[in-house]
Amino acid sequence: MISSKLYGYAGEILRIDLENFEVRREKLSKELAKKYLGGRGFNVSKLYYEVPKGVDPLGSENKLMIATGPVAGTGFPIGARLNVTARSPQTGLLGDSNVGGHFAAELKYAGFDQIVIEGRSNKPIYIYVHDKEVEFRDADGIWGLTISKAYDAIRRELKDWRVQIALIGPAAENMVKFSGIFFNLSRPAARTGLGAVMASKNIKAIVVRGDGYVEVADPKGFERFVEEVEEEVYSHVQYWPRRIMGTSRILLAANRLGILPGKHFTKAILDYAFKVSGEMLALKYNVKNRGCFSCIVPCSRFFIVKNGRFAGTFGEGPEYEALGGMTVRIGNSDLNAALKAINILNDLGMDVISTSEVISWVMELYEKGLINRSEMDGLDPRWGNMDDVFKLIEMIAYRRGFGDILADGVVSAAKKLGKGYEIAFHVKGLEMIQADPRGLKGYGLGFAVASRGADHLRSEPFIELSDDPELGEKMFGEREATLRLGIRGKGKLVTYYENICAIVDSLEICKNIAENMDIITFDKAARLINVVTGIDLTSDEVARIGERIVNIERAYLVREGVRRKDDVLPTRFLKEPISEGPSANHVVELEEMLNEYYGVRGWDPETGIPRVKKLLKLGLEDVVEDLKKHNVELN
Amino acid sequence: MISSKLYGYAGEILRIDLENFEVRREKLSKELAKKYLGGRGFNVSKLYYEVPKGVDPLGSENKLMIATGPVAGTGFPIGARLNVTARSPQTGLLGDSNVGGHFAAELKYAGFDQIVIEGRSNKPIYIYVHDKEVEFRDADGIWGLTISKAYDAIRRELKDWRVQIALIGPAAENMVKFSGIFFNLSRPAARTGLGAVMASKNIKAIVVRGDGYVEVADPKGFERFVEEVEEEVYSHVQYWPRRIMGTSRILLAANRLGILPGKHFTKAILDYAFKVSGEMLALKYNVKNRGCFSCIVPCSRFFIVKNGRFAGTFGEGPEYEALGGMTVRIGNSDLNAALKAINILNDLGMDVISTSEVISWVMELYEKGLINRSEMDGLDPRWGNMDDVFKLIEMIAYRRGFGDILADGVVSAAKKLGKGYEIAFHVKGLEMIQADPRGLKGYGLGFAVASRGADHLRSEPFIELSDDPELGEKMFGEREATLRLGIRGKGKLVTYYENICAIVDSLEICKNIAENMDIITFDKAARLINVVTGIDLTSDEVARIGERIVNIERAYLVREGVRRKDDVLPTRFLKEPISEGPSANHVVELEEMLNEYYGVRGWDPETGIPRVKKLLKLGLEDVVEDLKKHNVELN
Numbered sequence A, B: 001m002i003s004s005k006l007y008g009y010a011g012e013i014l015r016i017d018l019e020n021f022e023v024r025r026e027k028l029s030k031e032l033a034k035k036y037l038g039g040r041g042f043n044v045s046k047l048y049y050e051v052p053k054g055v056d057p058l059g060s061e062n063k064l065m066i067a068t069g070p071v072a073g074t075g076f077p078i079g080a081r082l083n084v085t086a087r088s089p090q091t092g093l094l095g096d097s098n099v100g101g102h103f104a105a106e107l108k109y110a111g112f113d114q115i116v117i118e119g120r121s122n123k124p125i126y127i128y129v130h131d132k133e134v135e136f137r138d139a140d141g142i143w144g145l146t147i148s149k150a151y152d153a154i155r156r157e158l159k160d161w162r163v164q165i166a167l168i169g170p171a172a173e174n175m176v177k178f179s180g181i182f183f184n185l186s187r188p189a190a191r192t193g194l195g196a197v198m199a200s201k202n203i204k205a206i207v208v209r210g211d212g213y214v215e216v217a218d219p220k221g222f223e224r225f226v227e228e229v230e231e232e233v234y235s236h237v238q239y240w241p242r243r244i245m246g247t248s249r250i251l252l253a254a255n256r257l258g259i260l261p262g263k264h265f266t267k268a269i270l271d272y273a274f275k276v277s278g279e280m281l282a283l284k285y286n287v288k289n290r291g292c293f294s295c296i297v298p299c300s301r302f303f304i305v306k307n308g309r310f311a312g313t314f315g316e317g318p319e320y321e322a323l324g325g326m327t328v329r330i331g332n333s334d335l336n337a338a339l340k341a342i343n344i345l346n347d348l349g350m351d352v353i354s355t356s357e358v359i360s361w362v363m364e365l366y367e368k369g370l371i372n373r374s375e376m377d378g379l380d381p382r383w384g385n386m387d388d389v390f391k392l393i394e395m396i397a398y399r400r401g402f403g404d405i406l407a408d409g410v411v412s413a414a415k416k417l418g419k420g421y422e423i424a425f426h427v428k429g430l431e432m433i434q435a436d437p438r439g440l441k442g443y444g445l446g447f448a449v450a451s452r453g454a455d456h457l458r459s460e461p462f463i464e465l466s467d468d469p470e471l472g473e474k475m476f477g478e479r480e481a482t483l484r485l486g487i488r489g490k491g492k493l494v495t496y497y498e499n500i501c502a503i504v505d506s507l508e509i510c511k512n513i514a515e516n517m518d519i520i521t522f523d524k525a526a527r528l529i530n531v532v533t534g535i536d537l538t539s540d541e542v543a544r545i546g547e548r549i550v551n552i553e554r555a556y557l558v559r560e561g562v563r564r565k566d567d568v569l570p571t572r573f574l575k576e577p578i579s580e581g582p583s584a585n586h587v588v589e590l591e592e593m594l595n596e597y598y599g600v601r602g603w604d605p606e607t608g609i610p611r612v613k614k615l616l617k618l619g620l621e622d623v624v625e626d627l628k629k630h631n632v633e634l635n
Helices: A030-036 A039-050 A103-109 A147-158 A191-200 A219-234 A239-257 A278-285 A320-325 A335-348 A352-367 A386-397 A402-406 A410-417 A441-449 A462-466 A469-476 A490-507 A522-533 A539-559 A571-575 A590-601 A612-617 A621-629 B030-036 B039-050 B103-109 B147-158 B191-200 B219-234 B239-257 B278-285 B320-325 B335-348 B352-367 B386-397 B402-406 B410-417 B441-449 B462-466 B469-476 B490-507 B522-533 B539-559 B571-575 B590-601 B612-617 B621-629
Strands: A012-017 A022-027 A064-068 A082-087 A094-099 A114-118 A125-130 A133-138 A164-167 A181-183 A187-189 A203-209 A286-290 A300-304 A314-316 B012-017 B022-027 B064-068 B082-087 B094-099 B114-118 B125-130 B133-138 B164-167 B181-183 B187-189 B203-209 B286-290 B300-304 B314-316
Touching: A030 A039, A030 A539, A039 A064, A039 A082, A039 A094, A039 A114, A039 A490, A039 A539, A039 A621, A064 A103, A064 A191, A082 A103, A082 A191, A094 A187, A094 A191, A094 A539, A103 A164, A103 A203, A147 A164, A147 A203, A147 A335, A181 A191, A191 A203, A219 A522, A219 B278, A239 A278, A239 A300, A239 A320, A239 B239, A278 A286, A278 A300, A278 A320, A278 A335, A278 B219, A314 A335, A320 A335, A320 A352, A335 A352, A335 A386, A352 A386, A352 A402, A352 A410, A386 A402, A402 A410, A441 A462, A441 A490, A441 A590, A462 A469, A462 A490, A469 A490, A490 A522, A490 A539, A490 A590, A522 A539, A539 A612, A539 A621, A612 A621, B030 B039, B030 B539, B039 B064, B039 B082, B039 B094, B039 B114, B039 B490, B039 B539, B039 B621, B064 B103, B064 B191, B082 B103, B082 B191, B094 B187, B094 B191, B094 B539, B103 B164, B103 B203, B147 B164, B147 B203, B147 B335, B181 B191, B191 B203, B219 B522, B239 B278, B239 B300, B239 B320, B278 B286, B278 B300, B278 B320, B278 B335, B314 B335, B320 B335, B320 B352, B335 B352, B335 B386, B352 B386, B352 B402, B352 B410, B386 B402, B402 B410, B441 B462, B441 B490, B441 B590, B462 B469, B462 B490, B469 B490, B490 B522, B490 B539, B490 B590, B522 B539, B539 B612, B539 B621, B612 B621
Parallel strands: A012 A114, A125 A203, B012 B114, B125 B203
Antiparallel strands: A012 A022, A064 A082, A064 A114, A082 A094, A125 A133, A164 A181, A164 A203, A181 A187, A286 A300, A300 A314, B012 B022, B064 B082, B064 B114, B082 B094, B125 B133, B164 B181, B164 B203, B181 B187, B286 B300, B300 B314
């Protein structure tokens, strides 16, 4: 028998009002848990209901939220993540980012599932949450410090090496629109500019520490489930490559498939790919692996550069997005220099994906003779000119000279310079990741519709890489659904994986394992929820939660004005075929896939707005009312 | 310009006549090198020409040969292997086995490409070859010792830790028909009973040591070629799983495909597969990796059992054949006990594959009530009864009681007991490996035609596991060729890979890397031969060498009486479909595949004898003459 108690969760939400330096502890309701599960679901639903349309993302009305899910801290092997959410200063839309590490479990042990920060402090502070207590501490001495220096300073000040710290760096303090919040030094919640939101509230850091614990509903059932998951993960064919190389292994695989973002998406394959690959890191640079809290796939790596100009450079990572961004995307074949650039970026606290776009965008303009050195403070941004890349990164972070133009993102830069808009690679204002959607069409559809802008993590239809039509037939009744160059069935594919990702992000499980390796299905999620929380849900009910989360995010975007016309991809991907390699001659046939997608979603194909019937079916009556109030053209 | 000198090779063949304790050094001829390349080619051609039809395999007329190829000792990263060859006492046919480690390079440094041992010594000796010198040393003190004890004794006696040693154990001394020769302690040349041949010549060990070196023809070209191969190997998707787990990773993969040899091929999948898998070894047992000479995929592993009854058991390996043989094949789910059994087997010096067959064969008979305990000295060989397995292994090695019946192999045991012949799993007298051909049909064809009996290493069409019809279309013009459950095109598939394997075994490159990972094609082999030896061959000429080797082996078998009727598989694989899992309902459609195979080979489909035209085309005129002399029905 399972009691009515809510197991798994810490059970409380911490509200911090910075206008008055007041703290409130709210009981986590079972209703909220059943409706949104945790993490991303908790945050985005609060964002919808509590952050009104059109507020200034850098003003006091915006709210900064951190939430984890029921499994963090239980010892479940792949559940150590959390979401950070706010209105995005970069896109003006949904700001949201997900990180792993050790913060999530510590937050639970400190007594909270979610922190909601409201208002803004009138002076630089950092927030220290320990065992349900909250201290506002003076940040005068650390404001302005880089991530690593601030991290050391806080740990010294608190005299506690077990605290978990979320930090911003100089880029955020200077309101760089793609600055991030850094957890465990090099795990950034960096997309959509959440660092700037935190800086706008005058918060340098959020520190958590606790001696609490998490109780699961059915310890024996939980143990059995863990054992099953462990066996499945350990025996997965991708276990060792993922453990040894993390996502860095993707670079060479992407080269093999001809989907690299080489030289700002002008080169889909590059002859030096191996030299800058995750394989090369594993063979020559990595010295040790590291896992997130209680993980069995310690896929993070410590590297050290052993010789050359950058000898001695060391750090954790990089993941593929950073690796690809500081090598192939900017035409750089020097792995040592790339690692150096990534370290600089991380220490200044900004998003490597957006940075790689603004820099490679400038490089393409420069190569085409569309921008000259005098417009760029004399810089000479040839492909792979890493000395100028180092300079540019600092200029952006401190908004110096030409850096200031790039610091608001590629859309804003194109506007300010009055050129290059057609090759500004973004969706809804968020810069594109390191994969060419012309060779991964489901990903392409995913980028176009993702609720935070050009992003793979909202759906990540990794199964498309199998190129196995049998899987598509079995899962979606469409053989093309699981062919990366196919088009039919992609609406079903992306819808399914968007819903799964919403569950994974709300349970705060690792997407790289749970979703990429197909470990967590709706069915398995239902079992996990049951053994951890005691909440009894069917597989269909879990799927509906995923759908609800995707729909409330869409409603948030719709309320801010997003329509079908915004579900687009940059022209290059729609019109110019890839010229070489195994994905040659392909573009993204977006409209066809979008039509299918809206149909599967139950959204109006003219407007891209969820139909009333769909919202009601998902229990979002209040959203319907609210959208009506905002005169949204519902039907 | 490349001179007429033969680079790469040591340049001499060492002949040892044990009747008179005489030693002869023969110059290696360029003709031989161009015709047979090295290793397997050198040995099997000599076997054909020098070991007449029908000699007693354990008599003085048999010859024991060890040969390596041109790349060993050059630093080429995947070329450290050698072949041991003789007439087999187990099958009465071709005895041949291939091992890696460090012996091959040392043999070259000692000055020889091949050792040919003739006659038999009148007392136990060991042979010590160092820098072109040969010593015959008394083995009285080590005769009877296990492999590990003899190894230590020899190293102590020679006071040299850098010697490389090939050794036999008690099983060989007792003329167990599937006893092996052990290199580097746990690298056995154990198939086809070569240990017994060595024992019959009264040789306990062959020791080599040298300070020579190997010169390559084109150092710059060689360096370029090595760099290319390294990049290809390092960036291969299978690199890390192979490096971390070696072939032990196959067990779980075989379970996934439903092709395990579970309980003597009655269970194709087993629920405890993960518990006895290479993954489990990597996660919980392995402490260090080890490579063959100059290898970049150090895929061998040292394990230690950390707890339970067998705590402290440690050693190198196991490879999949040993792991599968001492777990699933005999119904054993206790990995610790399996490691113990493998250690015992290795130390007594016998082949784990044949041992696993004779034991699992007895277990099936016992389970079916076809044999009783009184016939087996009171043993109780239930599936997985490891205490009796330990006993049986020792009883076989020392030919005690019931062990003596099993010590000549499964065919002989069935004859002696007068039962169980239909479930004696062998081809041409050599016991089956740990994979069910009903779910791997190209392998099935390969087992039936392999020149040394039931064996995957003569063709190993690993590509069949890709289940990718495009590959089959591209390589063989048949989509089914690369589907593991397909039938059409398998003749082409097996022919191609048999020819490639003959080249790989003659260059003495690692088949797991070169062939499984498709690193060495005929084209690449031609380049490698050129840069190492200076011999200029086209891709087609190399392919013809492979074909020549396969054909002279076939001619050897034909001379001994082998015909199409002997190219068979045990009835279970032809008549009883697999009952469960992803290969369910399949048998091997052998006759169909054989017909295609003989056609592709240019062999008479009635008799299985190579056509005269084919032999002549391969430059085997003398073989034609010889076969005629033996009244073989040529056409």
